[in-house]
Every structure is written in C-alpha cells, then in structure tokens.
Amino acid sequence: GAGVSQSPSNKVTEKGKDVELRCDPISGHTALYWYRQRLGQGLEFLIYFQGNSAPDKSGLPSDRFSAERTGESVSTLTIQRTQQEDSAVYLCASSLAGSTYNSPLHFGNGTRLTVT
Amino acid sequence: SQQGEEDPQALSIQEGENATMNCSYKTSINNLQWYRQNSGRGLVHLILIRSNEREKHSGRLRVTLDTSKKSSSLLITASRAADTASYFCATLNRNTGNQFYFGTGTSLTVIP
Numbered sequence: 001g002a003g004v005s006q007s008p009s010n011k012v013t014e015k016g017k018d019v020e021l022r023c024d025p026i027s028g029h030t031a032l033y034w035y036r037q038r039l040g041q042g043l044e045f046l047i048y049f050q051g052n053s054a055p056d057k058s059g060l061p062s063d064r065f066s067a068e069r070t071g072e073s074v075s076t077l078t079i080q081r082t083q084q085e086d087s088a089v090y091l092c093a094s095s096l097a098g099s100t101y102n103s104p105l106h107f108g109n110g111t112r113l114t115v116t
Numbered sequence: 117s118q119q120g121e122e123d124p125q126a127l128s129i130q131e132g133e134n135a136t137m138n139c140s141y142k143t144s145i146n147n148l149q150w151y152r153q154n155s156g157r158g159l160v161h162l163i164l165i166r167s168n169e170r171e172k173h174s175g176r177l178r179v180t181l182d183t184s185k186k187s188s189s190l191l192i193t194a195s196r197a198a199d200t201a202s203y204f205c206a207t208l209n210r211n212t213g214n215q216f217y218f219g220t221g222t223s224l225t226v227i228p
Contacts, residue, residue, distance in 0.1 A: 035218070102147055104149060104161035105149075105151075105159070107151075107159045
C-alpha cells in the first residue's frame with residue numbers, strides 16, 4: 001500500500017472490554033509512533049518503536065495500555081478494561097527516521113474509539 | 117512538557133488573504149515541522165525546517181524559525197477555501213529520544 005493503514009477505522013466498545021488497534025506502516029519505515037487525539041485537542045504521544053523495540057514507553061497513560069510491533073512492520077495497540085476517558089482517535093505514524101532525524105511522519109487516518 | 121503551543125487557537129479569514137500561525141516550544145530542537153489535519157483525517161506533513169535554518173518556502177507556504185525565541189511561524193499566502201484545516205507544529209529533540217511533540221493546533225477557516 002502507498003500509505004499508513006489503520007484498522008478498524010471506528011470501534012465502539014463497552015466499558016471494561018479490551019480492544020486492539022492495528023497499524024500497518026509504510027514498507028521500509030523503521031520508526032513507528034502511536035498518538036492519541038481527544039476531540040478538538042492536540043496529539044498526545046503514547047509510544048515510539050524503532051524496529052521492533054520500544055525505547056520510549058513514557059507516554060502510555062496507564063498499565064492498561066500496551067503495544068507491540070513485529071517483523072519491523074505491523075503494530076498493535078491494546079487497551080485493556082477500557083474506560084470512557086479512553087474515547088479518542090488513535091493515530092499511527094511511520095517514518096524513515098532512525099539515523100535520519102529529518103524524515104517527516106506519515107500518518108494513518110486513525111481509529112476512532114468510543115467507549116460506552 | 118515539551119509540547120509546543122500554537123496561536124491563535126482559531127483563525128477565520130477571507131479567501132485570498134494571508135494566514136499566519138505561530139508556534140512556541142520549550143526545549144532545544146533538531147528540527148520543527150508543520151502538519152495539516154483535515155477533519156476526521158490523519159495529519160499530512162507540510163514542511164520541515166532544521167534548527168540551523170531561519171526561513172523556508174514551499175509553494176504558498178513560508179516558515180520561519182527563531183531558535184533564540186523558541187518560536188516558529190507558518191504563513192499561508194493567497195489562502196483558498198481548501199486550506200481550511202487544523203495546523204500543528206511538531207518538534208524533535210534527539211537528546212530526549214526520537215519522539216515528535218505536537219502543539220495544540222490552530223484551526224483555520226477560509227471563507228469563500
């Protein structure tokens with residue numbers, strides 16, 4: 001594919017359920033980022049992967065949030081025991097960055113999560 | 117927080133006018149980037165300016181960077197209705213990792 005793909009595009013879940021959000025980055029992009037965007041607000045950094053490793057997990061809001069990346073490709077963001085405050089758009093971005101810090105981020109269209 | 121802040125939060129102009137948005141940040145940076153977000157979509161990269169650059173142009177976009185004031189501005193000339201979107205600045209500080217920190221955004225409305 002030409003761009004970053006995220007699925008599902010929309011997810012409605014009941015409070016307390018677990019959800020998995022998927023990101024397929026652009027092929028060859030070594031860096032992958034997850035951000036959270038609440039309605040009408042800016043982007044909140046969650047986690048960053050370089051290859052399959054996550055050197056920075058500082059943005060994860062709580063231990064209910066986890067993420068993994070395999071094959072230096074697909075990444076999954078998992079939210080356990082969802083709460084209403086988890087409702088937001090979750091954006092994934094990938095980049096060639098690694099040794100090249102001047103590469104831009106390429107974003108997917110996000111997953112809109114609604115916790116009822 | 118390293119997050120930048122854009123101002124104004126919202127801007128409404130007539131088509132053909134110029135739009136100026138400002139971004140302030142808190143730490144030293146390696147580069148600063150501007151992104152655009154249409155409603156319900158992901159962000160699209162517009163322009164990148166390195167810390168050793170002061171001004172950069174791309175089509176109708178002009179970006180300035182003042183590292184002494186830790187601020188940047190984005191100028192869109194001869195605006196069009198299709199420029200209506202939210203605009204975000206993002207900063208990268210290699211010393212604190214490879215994460216990009218985004219500002220709170222400016223919502224631009226261009227009235228036809």
